[in-house]
Amino acid sequence: MADIGESALEDEAAFHIREKQVTLAHDRANLPMTQTVVSSEPDAVAEPPHGVFSRSIQSGKWFLLGVAATKAINFVTFLILARLLVPADYGVIAVTMFMVGLLDKLTEPGLGDAIVQRKTDVDGYLDAIWTFDLVRYGALALLLAVSGGFVAEFFHVPAEQAAVIRGGAVLLFLGSLSNIRIIHFHRNVDYKKILYRDLASQAALAFVAIAVAFVVPNVWALFAGQIAFYLTGVLFSYLLVPVRPRLDVRFGKLRDLFGYGKWVYGQNLLDYVFQYFDKLFVGRMLDPNTLGLYARAKDLGGLVTGMIQSLIGKIAFPALSRVQDDLSKVQQGFLKSIDVLLILAVPAGLLLSLQGGAIVLFLLGEKWIALTLILKLFAIGHLMLAVNAIFQTVFASLGRPDVNLGLHVVQFALTIPAAWIGFRVYHSPGLAVGVIVTWFVTLTLSWSMAGRVFRLGMPSLRPAFWSAVAASLAVFALDISLRGFVLGLGNLWITMTWVACLGSIYLGILFGVSRIQGAGPWYTAVSVAKELGLRPKRKNA
Numbered sequence: 001m002a003d004i005g006e007s008a009l010e011d012e013a014a015f016h017i018r019e020k021q022v023t024l025a026h027d028r029a030n031l032p033m034t035q036t037v038v039s040s041e042p043d044a045v046a047e048p049p050h051g052v053f054s055r056s057i058q059s060g061k062w063f064l065l066g067v068a069a070t071k072a073i074n075f076v077t078f079l080i081l082a083r084l085l086v087p088a089d090y091g092v093i094a095v096t097m098f099m100v101g102l103l104d105k106l107t108e109p110g111l112g113d114a115i116v117q118r119k120t121d122v123d124g125y126l127d128a129i130w131t132f133d134l135v136r137y138g139a140l141a142l143l144l145a146v147s148g149g150f151v152a153e154f155f156h157v158p159a160e161q162a163a164v165i166r167g168g169a170v171l172l173f174l175g176s177l178s179n180i181r182i183i184h185f186h187r188n189v190d191y192k193k194i195l196y197r198d199l200a201s202q203a204a205l206a207f208v209a210i211a212v213a214f215v216v217p218n219v220w221a222l223f224a225g226q227i228a229f230y231l232t233g234v235l236f237s238y239l240l241v242p243v244r245p246r247l248d249v250r251f252g253k254l255r256d257l258f259g260y261g262k263w264v265y266g267q268n269l270l271d272y273v274f275q276y277f278d279k280l281f282v283g284r285m286l287d288p289n290t291l292g293l294y295a296r297a298k299d300l301g302g303l304v305t306g307m308i309q310s311l312i313g314k315i316a317f318p319a320l321s322r323v324q325d326d327l328s329k330v331q332q333g334f335l336k337s338i339d340v341l342l343i344l345a346v347p348a349g350l351l352l353s354l355q356g357g358a359i360v361l362f363l364l365g366e367k368w369i370a371l372t373l374i375l376k377l378f379a380i381g382h383l384m385l386a387v388n389a390i391f392q393t394v395f396a397s398l399g400r401p402d403v404n405l406g407l408h409v410v411q412f413a414l415t416i417p418a419a420w421i422g423f424r425v426y427h428s429p430g431l432a433v434g435v436i437v438t439w440f441v442t443l444t445l446s447w448s449m450a451g452r453v454f455r456l457g458m459p460s461l462r463p464a465f466w467s468a469v470a471a472s473l474a475v476f477a478l479d480i481s482l483r484g485f486v487l488g489l490g491n492l493w494i495t496m497t498w499v500a501c502l503g504s505i506y507l508g509i510l511f512g513v514s515r516i517q518g519a520g521p522w523y524t525a526v527s528v529a530k531e532l533g534l535r536p537k538r539k540n541a
Contacts, residue, residue, distance in 0.1 A: 091288030197236030301378030463520030
């Protein structure tokens with residue numbers, strides 16, 4: 001998925017559908033790949049387990065660089081578009097991209113995830129999958145073009161903007177054209193070259209959206225950015241991979257992928273519904289303007305968390321799949337993922353929850369101040385969602401998509417009543433609370449299942465837990481004590497400096513407590529720094 005400035009089109013716009021098919025369901029299509037690998041890559045699959053961490057970090061640095069660069073481009077773009085467009089424009093594009101993604105998920109049998117999870121040669125399946133999707137997306141594009149008017153009426157989208165929803169058919173068609181063999185980059189956990197594709201796609205999206213917004217400041221600017229993103233992504237998928245897909249209608253060969261894929265299908269569909277249900281609930285019950293504010297608040301709340309979540313999911317899934325027979329290595333991978341989350345995502349979520357209002361005023365202006373409360377709620381909620389996503393990544397890598405599907409069924413059963421009750425009590429903020437409650441319940445269940453599936457116990461988590469608790473409580477106490485004084489100065493630049501200081505204090509305490517305990521985030525940070533060449537490795541005696 002691509003986003004226009006800090007996700008202005010991230011969750012609601014820019015589904016690079018082909019890329020989503022071959023990665024984890026919650027990953028966005030703006031993620032990098034690399035190296036022109038076109039064989040069945042048996043050497044990569046047979047790689048010794050002890051090299052997985054090092055290989056994952058080396059690949060992950062390019063992935064993180066790509067995500068950070070595209071996020072930066074999109075965030076700057078959003079700052080510009082937020083002053084040219086209105087929240088209702090983002091509400092309309094949210095409806096459009098929801099329909100694009102929903103039609104995809106309703107008919108996507110999980111073949112891409114089944115391919116990534118397999119250890120053996122997969123080349124024989126790829127052309128058949130590509131052909132199958134050409135037919136599938138063609139039919140879906142026709143369906144959306146015909147039903148766009150009804151969808152617009154259902155979500156209170158003005159009749160003159162129904163054409164935007166119908167235009168989603170073009171995005172469906174373009175998404176089906178991407179080269180299926182980019183899947184090898186994911187299987188090899190190798191993302192370097194695709195960084196160029198991501199940057200080019202995001203730059204095209206940003207340039208076109210801004211240019212059109214200056215001429216036509218409405219939702220069509222966002223849609224034009226989508227077209228540019230898709231076209232650039234398709235072009236680069238063929239530039240990076242020399243082998244072209246061919247038509248292959250022998251769909252019978254895909255049957256043995258359905259054993260894994262059937263569980264992924266249910267998980268992916270429910271995952272997608274969870275991602276959008278609350279936003280579309282707002283769109284149905286209220287109006288596109290409120291939907292735009294709610295959607296932006298939810299996405300801003302998970303800006304950093306979502307980036308780290310994507311990084312962990314993209315790198316950890318294939319890496320842990322390679323060592324799935326060694327539970328000790330799986331446990332180590334899980335704990336390192338949690339440490340990365342505590343280092344990068346938790347301080348961002350904590351600071352947004354404490355100083356969200358000042359941050360919105362500083363970056364977006366008074367026009368968007370109405371989203372502050374929901375932003376603060378989701379800043380905390382997204383942390384729970386990210387931890388749960390790590391659990392689900394481990395379950396999937398161990399060949400247990402059935403566990404994830406069960407968790408999603410429970411969450412689905414809770415989401416509708418929780419969202420309805422929350423909305424009736426306190427409208428959009430209440431809805432946000434209801435959604436976050438379901439995330440917490442699912443996280444609790446995931447923790448329970450982790451003990452059974454990969455024998456994770458609380459003792460192994462204590463260093464990370466106590467480090468995060470100590471750092472968070474200290475920052476909270478400092479901010480509460482000095483907030484009145486800092487805000488009383490009436491200078492947003494001073495407030496932002498204070499926010500940066502709080503972040504530094506959090507990291508200092510997190511690492512300090514970790515070192516005292518002899519395990520946890522500090523040691524993971526050192527390991528990652530060594531693999532990235534930022535800290536020299538000790539030579540063996």
